[in-house]
Amino acid sequence: MSEIKPVGRLRLGINIDHIATVRNARGGAYPDPVRGALMAEKAGADGITAHLREDRRHISDSDIDNLMDALSVPLNFEMAATDEMQAIALRHRPHAVCIVPEKREELTTEGGLDVARDENRLTHFIAPIRDAGCRVSIFVAADKVQIDAAHKIGAAVVELHAGRYCDAHSEGRSGDSESELRRLQEMARHAHELGLEVHAGHGITYDTVQPLAAFPEVVELNIGHFLIGEAIFRGIQPAIGEMRRLMDEIRADIP
Ligand code: PXP
Numbered sequence: 387m388s389e390i391k392p393v394g395r396l397r398l399g400i401n402i403d404h405i406a407t408v409r410n411a412r413g414g415a416y417p418d419p420v421r422g423a424l425m426a427e428k429a430g431a432d433g434i435t436a437h438l439r440e441d442r443r444h445i446s447d448s449d450i451d452n453l454m455d456a457l458s459v460p461l462n463f464e465m466a467a468t469d470e471m472q473a474i475a476l477r478h479r480p481h482a483v484c485i486v487p488e489k490r491e492e493l494t495t496e497g498g499l500d501v502a503r504d505e506n507r508l509t510h511f512i513a514p515i516r517d518a519g520c521r522v523s524i525f526v527a528a529d530k531v532q533i534d535a536a537h538k539i540g541a542a543v544v545e546l547h548a549g550r551y552c553d554a555h556s557e558g559r560s561g562d563s564e565s566e567l568r569r570l571q572e573m574a575r576h577a578h579e580l581g582l583e584v585h586a587g588h589g590i591t592y593d594t595v596q597p598l599a600a601f602p603e604v605v606e607l608n609i610g611h612f613l614i615g616e617a618i619f620r621g622i623q624p625a626i627g628e629m630r631r632l633m634d635e636i637r638a639d640i641p
Pocket of ligand 1: 462494525586587588590611612
């Protein structure tokens with residue numbers, strides 16, 4: 387297999403959903419996720435991710451309007467594959483649209499999208515979004531069948547679900563975390579060889595970021611919950627700055 391050189395600086399996308407979670411706990415306007423997004427930009431975020439869930443439990447429609455107006459970095463609009471969300475994406479035409487599975491009862495996005503089971507519908511679903519100029523990304527498990535299906539339906543990007551690796555690491559299951567990491571590495575390589583751009587996200591912390599950031603095929607990490615939590619203790623800009631430092635440190639070590 388060919389040697390893959392890291393392509394420039396690894397991008398860091400900051401997911402601001404949980405600033406909105408805190409705001410919505412009191413039903414008012416504070417804290418404002420757009421303010422958080424602008425501070426994340428200043429701290430070195432290369433993009434902002436926001437997930438407009440069908441139940442609007444955190445990000446709201448007006449947050450998306452305001453982010454589109456305020457941001458200087460690209461917005462990665464996360465959404466379920468529904469007609470309502472497609473219409474919103476087409477109205478705003480964000481830089482990127484990441485299609486995720488969504489269940490109302492889940493606490494967070496639990497797994498990757500089952501693209502293989504829904505290939506035909508998803509092909510037609512993403513075509514107008516792609517034609518509107520958005521980069522379409524599919525959030526998938528590190529699974530060859532799903533990556534092949536994402537490629538087949540015409541996506542430009544796959545975001546690999548890093549949750550199993552990160553959970554195993556945080557629960558001290560080192561054998562599982564190593565095998566999940568190996569799987570992510572193999573699948574990042576496979577997706578890259580198909581010509582897909584490779585991102586990774588979900589559950590990433592300071593302790594789990596470097597092994598993922600070391601994969602040369604991965605060009606973007608999307609990180610939210612841990613950093614918004616860490617911002618309570620350090621402030622949002624130092625919290626993001628430390629993640630940026632860890633990513634740059636490991637990339638600098640790759641010959
Ligand atoms: N990427 C995707 C596709 C997601 O659904 C999420 C969670 O909303 C994230 C990244 C960020 O995950 P976390 O908040 O655990 O860092």
